[in-house]
Amino acid sequence: QVHLVQSGAEVKKPGASVKVSCQTSGYSFITYGISWVRQAPGQGLEWMGWITTNNGDTNYAHNLRGRVTMTIDAFTYTAYMELRSLSSDDTAVYYCARGYEWELDFWGLGTLVTVSS
Amino acid sequence: QSALTQPASMSGSLGQSITMSCSGTSSDIGGYNSVSWYQQHPGKAPKLVIYDVTKRPSGGSNRFSGSKSGTTASLNISGLQADDEADYYCSSYRSDNTLVFGTGTRVTVL
Numbered sequence: 001q002v003h004l005v006q007s008g009a010e011v012k013k014p015g016a017s018v019k020v021s022c023q024t025s026g027y028s029f030i031t032y033g034i035s036w037v038r039q040a041p042g043q044g045l046e047w048m049g050w051i052t053t054n055n056g057d058t059n060y061a062h063n064l065r066g067r068v069t070m071t072i073d074a075f076t077y078t079a080y081m082e083l084r085s086l087s088s089d090d091t092a093v094y095y096c097a098r099g100y101e102w103e104l105d106f107w108g109l110g111t112l113v114t115v116s117s
Numbered sequence: 118q119s120a121l122t123q124p125a126s127m128s129g130s131l132g133q134s135i136t137m138s139c140s141g142t143s144s145d146i147g148g149y150n151s152v153s154w155y156q157q158h159p160g161k162a163p164k165l166v167i168y169d170v171t172k173r174p175s176g177g178s179n180r181f182s183g184s185k186s187g188t189t190a191s192l193n194i195s196g197l198q199a200d201d202e203a204d205y206y207c208s209s210y211r212s213d214n215t216l217v218f219g220t221g222t223r224v225t226v227l
Contacts, residue, residue, distance in 0.1 A: 035216065037163075044206065044221040045206050046218065047208070047216040047218060059214055101169075102208070102209075103165055103169065104153070104163075107163055109162055
């Protein structure tokens, strides 16, 4: 079965960085890209960006360019999302999701990132 | 990067059908057939229910169906069940090579 297992919850101070991991299994890693999506408390879904797993090409949401970096480790089938210069507005559940084209067919359970002084 | 527009809430009785809308522009829904719909129960990850406007994922329920007309996509749920009570989000590919989600619709089953 397809699994996307994310790292645990994080608490960060304003200005800090956070790196969330997403370990995949159960499918051919390089066949599908990985998107990152976040959801602030009580709010809707926000697409953060996409990484292609066969060559590491990335495409980020306009409002996060310069603050976010997505990477992969093709040896461990793991994707990473790093977000820098955190503020309270970045408090959210962060999801990784597998995508073939622009549909996201399998999701991780989410990682809660809390930014608080 | 404005979101697609969805009604905030809808309701329907058990066994009934409901149809929710997702309004965009010619740069997203109107220009491409990469519209997806997701169901999200409270505290859970989203689940894909429709992709490429009308397609259902393998193993998906045939009570969900999608369509598109111009710059508006729609999701129909037939034979409403208690478990259909959830938040529903549309998404679309956008011409600037990004993905945009809708504002979300909360469905209540009466």
